[in-house]
Amino acid sequence: MWVGTFSRLNPNDQDPTGRNSWPGVCVPLYVKFLYGLVGLAMFALAAFWWVGSPAGTFQVDTGPVELPEGVYDPVAAGEPVPDGFRQLLPRDVILPIYNPTFRTAPETEWPDDVLVIGVELDGEAKAYPVSFLNRREMVIDWIGGTPILVSW
Amino acid sequence: MLGNQGALLGNAMTWWDHDTGSVWSQPLGEAVMGPRTGDRLELMAAQLTSWDTWKEDHPSTVALDAPGQGSRFRLASMTIVADFGDEAGVYPVAALSEYGPANDVIAGVPISVVLDPTAPDRWKVFHRRVGDEILTLSVSGDDLVDMETGSVWDPSNGRALSGPLDGEILDVLPGFTAFERDTRTFWPDAKVWEG
Numbered sequence: 001m002w003v004g005t006f007s008r009l010n011p012n013d014q015d016p017t018g019r020n021s022w023p024g025v026c027v028p029l030y031v032k033f034l035y036g037l038v039g040l041a042m043f044a045l046a047a048f049w050w051v052g053s054p055a056g057t058f059q060v061d062t063g064p065v066e067l068p069e070g071v072y073d074p075v076a077a078g079e080p081v082p083d084g085f086r087q088l089l090p091r092d093v094i095l096p097i098y099n100p101t102f103r104t105a106p107e108t109e110w111p112d113d114v115l116v117i118g119v120e121l122d123g124e125a126k127a128y129p130v131s132f133l134n135r136r137e138m139v140i141d142w143i144g145g146t147p148i149l150v151s152w
Numbered sequence: 153m154l155g156n157q158g159a160l161l162g163n164a165m166t167w168w169d170h171d172t173g174s175v176w177s178q179p180l181g182e183a184v185m186g187p188r189t190g191d192r193l194e195l196m197a198a199q200l201t202s203w204d205t206w207k208e209d210h211p212s213t214v215a216l217d218a219p220g221q222g223s224r225f226r227l228a229s230m231t232i233v234a235d236f237g238d239e240a241g242v243y244p245v246a247a248l249s250e251y252g253p254a255n256d257v258i259a260g261v262p263i264s265v266v267l268d269p270t271a272p273d274r275w276k277v278f279h280r281r282v283g284d285e286i287l288t289l290s291v292s293g294d295d296l297v298d299m300e301t302g303s304v305w306d307p308s309n310g311r312a313l314s315g316p317l318d319g320e321i322l323d324v325l326p327g328f329t330a331f332e333r334d335t336r337t338f339w340p341d342a343k344v345w346e347g
Binding site: 029030031067068071072073074075079081082084085086087088089090091092093094095096097100101102103104105108110111112113114115116117118119120121125126127128129130131132134137138139140148149150151 | 153154155156157158159160161162163165166167168170171172173174175178181184185186187193194195196198199200201202203204206207209210211212213214215216217218219220221222223225227328337
């Protein structure tokens with residue numbers, strides 16, 4: 001299924017049983033989709049979150065998120081930035097969904113034409129609606145025992 | 153564990169990892185700043201499609217417990233990218249819709265980028281090889297066929313439904329969707345398929 005030219009960061013990091021304890025490094029697999037954000041749109045999204053207007057409408061439980069403190073930031077440390085790099089917001093102001101919850105398909109009342117990112121691995125299939133990912137951009141998840149990042 | 157860096161690179165988002173703080177480019181899946189610079193994450197095959205089509209192909213699917221609403225994004229205006237590290241190909245969905253499957257070779261891998269002739273929001277990147285034979289996929293009426301044997305293939309899962317290769321399965325390779333303008337930024341050397 002995989003094309004061999006992608007290198008896994010650390011093949012020993014997968015822990016299919018450790019669903020609540022993340023590997024020490026990064027998720028080894030990700031689902032990649034481009035979102036052609038312009039700066040203005042990014043600021044608009046941020047403002048959306050700061051005023052908190054959608055909070056009452058989201059059903060996703062983000063759970064207790066313990067973000068690590070004091071982690072190195074190459075931008076703050078003054079590393080040279082690549083061409084086209086622009087730091088617009090502090091980290092995680094647009095908060096990823098760290099603890100996603102799911103419903104079965106019959107329990108899900110989405111219109112048929114809702115655009116989704118679908119992932120299937122080892123017999124397990126999951127769908128993530130783009131309209132929601134527009135706001136949260138990242139979902140940290142597992143599928144078929146494999147840690148994944150879904151990113152829009 | 154990855155988080156949102158809050159920065160853009162080439163107008164696309166970036167991530168940070170909780171372990172080293174390195175900054176990662178989303179479209180490249182590669183760390184561009186910090187201790188992990190140059191490391192790449194493994195890309196996974198996924199679909200951008202309608203909920204209806206996804207359910208049909210995966211009846212036991214679960215769905216993120218979140219509102220699902222219409223989107224201004226349309227697959228028809230996007231491109232499918234096959235990025236195998238050494239080489240990448242860009243396949244505009246509009247061209248696939250007009251000319252049929254793109255039979256190509258990327259980084260030495262024979263691939264076919266396919267839209268389902270009966271459901272154009274269903275797409276796949278297949279490894280178009282069975283044993284030693286390299287296949288050329290094409291559309292005949294509502295069927296996906298190969299020109300070498302005339303076998304009919306299921307565009308949703310790569311299984312041959314009839315013909316000499318009945319029962320054979322084409323591997324699905326990781327591909328993803330991107331806006332055309334972003335493909336020019338992140339894969340400036342990629343060949344763009346025009347039919």
